[in-house]
Amino acid sequence: MSDLFPHLANVADHLCVVRSMVGELPLHGQSNLLLHTGRVLGQAPSIGAWISYGLGTENANLPAYVLLNNDWVPNGGLENFGSSFLPASHQATTMRAKGTAVDNIVPQDLPALQRQKLALLAESDAAFGAQTSNPQAIEAAIANYETAFRMQSIVPDLADISREPEHIQKLYGVDSTDEHQRFYATQAIRARRLVEAGVRFVEITCPSFDGNNSPWDQHTHLKLNHEKNARVTEQSVAALITDLHQRGLLDETIVLWAGEMGRTPAVAAINDS
Structure with a gap:
């Protein structure tokens, strides 16, 4: 330590210090991407x-x-x-x-009105998704809208x-x-x-x-x-x-x-x- x-010294019994990891490039952007995605160029989840x-x-x-x-x-x-x-x-x-x-x-609208708007949006997006080559992207957007709606309550x-x-x-x-x-x-x-x-x-x-x-x-x-x-x-x-x-x-x-x-x-x- x-x-x-x-303060961290007080929780030393809960720590595991790892100093053996190494990066591939001395560049912050690429190293951050390596840390988060496993690739220095990113392009991965x-x-x-x-x-x-x-x-x-x-x-x-x-x-x-x-x-x-x-x-x-x-x-x-x-x-x-x-x-x-x-x-x-x-x-x-x-x-x-x-x-x-x-x-x-x-929210700026009452829950019932918001739900009506979401239903209309989901219907429109689903129709578009049925015609696109990447329906997963549309489905993910619909899921995000629904999650955002529920997040308002918590x-x-x-x-x-x-x-x-x-x-x-x-x-x-x-x-x-x-x-x-x-x-x-x-x-x-x-x-x-x-x-x-x-x-x-x-x-x-x-x-x-x-x-x-x-x-x-x-x-x-x-x-x-x-x-x-x-x-x-x-x-x-x-x-x-x-x-x-x-x-x-x-x-x-x-x-x-x-x-x-x-x-x-x-x-x-x-x-x-």
Whole structure:
């Protein structure tokens, strides 16, 4: 362990540290795609999409694959979270840290009117799908519409962490004075709630500082920037492990904290504070 991760040290008994994996290219975009899809060029379903395709969801009101994004797109783009040749219903559904978690999640119409609109849309799409060479794409779109309709009944409450006990919010770091840590802590609590609700695969992206879409890749000032990244994330990661364990969920949940590549101090341009 390291003194960068004081909270994580408290859950060391639950950790397995893997340092034997290697990448194929020293490029962030390709390495991110390799991490998520198994291919440096992507063009394949992400691991979350495969989990969704293979296992489905345990909750019909939620997708099987949810991305808790912190308002940035990592190197490699959204293909990191896509379904490629699998039906589009298996790609990630995004929940943002800031503002409304999911666009248009609060319905503007009464449920009966929404249902009528969905039925008309499904009928039109099905007729089109019968004439197209790729009916699976149309069927996936219909399934996505239905899932989105059902999500309206559960996502607003699920995304609202204000009713979490105060000691749980403090455990994750929601009370931090650093807004990046607050956002990450919020997403970590949502991750636990999604797991409880039956979502198969949940991914949280780390916060991005100063417009850097590879925030852990410091070419300069390693000590200063690593301390900042660790301060923002590690308390929430440790809290998630602790919280899952105390709720009896850790035995059936894999928590993977990973990056696409590493950089030794020797290759940094300026290794000072």
